[in-house]
Amino acid sequence: MSRIEDVAKAAGVSTATVSRALRGLPKVSEQTRAKVLAAATELEYVASPTASSLASGKTHVVGVVVPYVTRWYFAGLISGASEVLREHGFHVLLFDVGDEGPQRALLLDSRMLFKRVDAVLVLSLRLHEAERELLCRLNIPVVTVGVPDPNWPCVRIDDLGTTQQATEHLIGLGHTRIGYIGGDTVPSMDFPTPADRARGFRDAMARHGLDVEPSSVVMGDWSPLSGLTVGLELLGRPDRPTAVVAASDELALGILAAARQLGLRVPQDVSVVGIDDHEMAELYGLTTIAQPVVEQGRMATRLLLSAVAGLDTGHDVATVPTTLVLRTSTAPPTQP
């Protein structure tokens, strides 16, 4: 492949001029620019990204760090981020690091990111303290999604609000015995989403003077199958609740399956409401609190690119709104 010097010779100018002309920098005469473009096209010249990165210090690559690519939420975030990055001529270096605790320490180490990316997008990942320090010392823009961090801006939804809204929807329909299926078997301080959603449920119940029976709050691991398991447990009891709030649609779909297995009709025998508006929610008529996942990926990326461009983006938390989507899985209780 041809190098910048070949183009310079062909156009009869210096390599500096070729560099300026091809990047659209000002202070190049139209005539010269045309000559250079013609030569570059003729020679099928493409600048070597490694060489220009070394010289300029810019890679035009953004690191995108996720715990899983296979979960609906993360795939949506990646999709939104990738779209905006591509529009702006940036590339995506994907780090699918897993969510394992200590053993991940080595995965996100300095050699992975150092000098390799211009900025980092951290998608709903509970960072270890060492990782947080590392990211700080990289001294490049960082934006997080889902999990606020004092060091950087964050885009997220109001987790507390989602389950509040879901719970109040059920209360508004007349339910009083309401169960909750959460998404974390091992509550941890550094990943607030599960705790926040659980608290949203309890807050709403308390505000309306309703009791929460300890046995009607159960925990899964966010997957549909665990929703089935804990759903069977919760709905299999004689004193089962008349309605259930699930911390995610994937859990809620598991609960719908559990209801079906137990011969319970939805919504006549039990109402179910989820969080997310997953692709499958519409299929199963699941009432849910919709969150704009792809759009959160886009927003975070726009913020990140502003920071790359030198703008001060602060450390604010941007909270995007969620909306109640009414379908057929919720209705007033039949025996009030």
Add this chain to the structure above:
Amino acid sequence: MSRIEDVAKAAGVSTATVSRALRGLPKVSEQTRAKVLAAATELEYVASPTASSLASGKTHVVGVVVPYVTRWYFAGLISGASEVLREHGFHVLLFDVGDEGPQRALLLDSRMLFKRVDAVLVLSLRLHEAERELLCRLNIPVVTVGVPDPNWPCVRIDDLGTTQQATEHLIGLGHTRIGYIGGDTVPSMDFPTPADRARGFRDAMARHGLDVEPSSVVMGDWSPLSGLTVGLELLGRPDRPTAVVAASDELALGILAAARQLGLRVPQDVSVVGIDDHEMAELYGLTTIAQPVVEQGRMATRLLLSAVAGLDTGHDVATVPTTLVLRTSTAPPTQP
């Protein structure tokens, strides 16, 4: 951050020796290596990836090109590929290019990949002729998944075999009026999966002397929602089939939803079999032909890395086996 020269000075050796020692190259005395390692650790030295790429011509980055990250199948492939690449010290540059026809031409252009990656993984993407040429001219290893290409090795399943196997399962149960829901509204020669799967169904029917009524073969777009739509159409008729083969589990889940809406019991009134073994298949008791998606991502990546290492991997198509997973969505027809 410190440069190689700082380490060289601190260790009292040349930069060439630092480079060799740190990369574990032979012909460095243990004593020297120890000195260098100590100095590097002390200075927290990390080699600049751009500088070493420019000097060596190797980036240790692999381009992973997909049409979508949000579909189950692609997320699984990415996950498997990413895992193997990380184990071998390679990075993932993700290209989420979309599946739009002509307008994608510009997306996968030479500047995206040229000198940026050591190899490319093409995940179930119908390449345009221009893209194919471009990839060839890059002169780096390429492996495809799902769609065979004469230029490169491919990892895939036997698409024909999946629907054959699914159809023969239904025939074995005694069904004779069997419908088919395919995954492509616009059949195209360059993406053989939809056509192969449809043919597998027809072949199996023909082999057993069974008729395929034209009206019992309908097409969706792979999504669960389109499965619902065409499922309502297919199962809503008085002469509906007693069993349905779906080209994917996502379509099959839509059909299950259609059956439910129509008040049909599964499997008593209609049997349904899918392809994939999607996460949700187990939840809904869907009988299916399982394909190992993550493993296909891993296999293709191992093949790619062999080629990067200089081994001749040929242009073979590796076909990985699929297996029938029996659940509760299929049974003998009630009125034979």
Add this chain to the structure above:
DNA sequence: CTGAAAGCGCTTACAG
């Protein structure tokens, strides 16, 4: 086993 030096292919002040 080790070092001096060229080279990878750009970009960027600096000078004009």
Add this chain to the structure above:
DNA sequence: CTGAAAGCGCTTACAG
């Protein structure tokens, strides 16, 4: 508006 030259930070024959 344009060019000569230094520099980005490594790796790699080559020589010893």
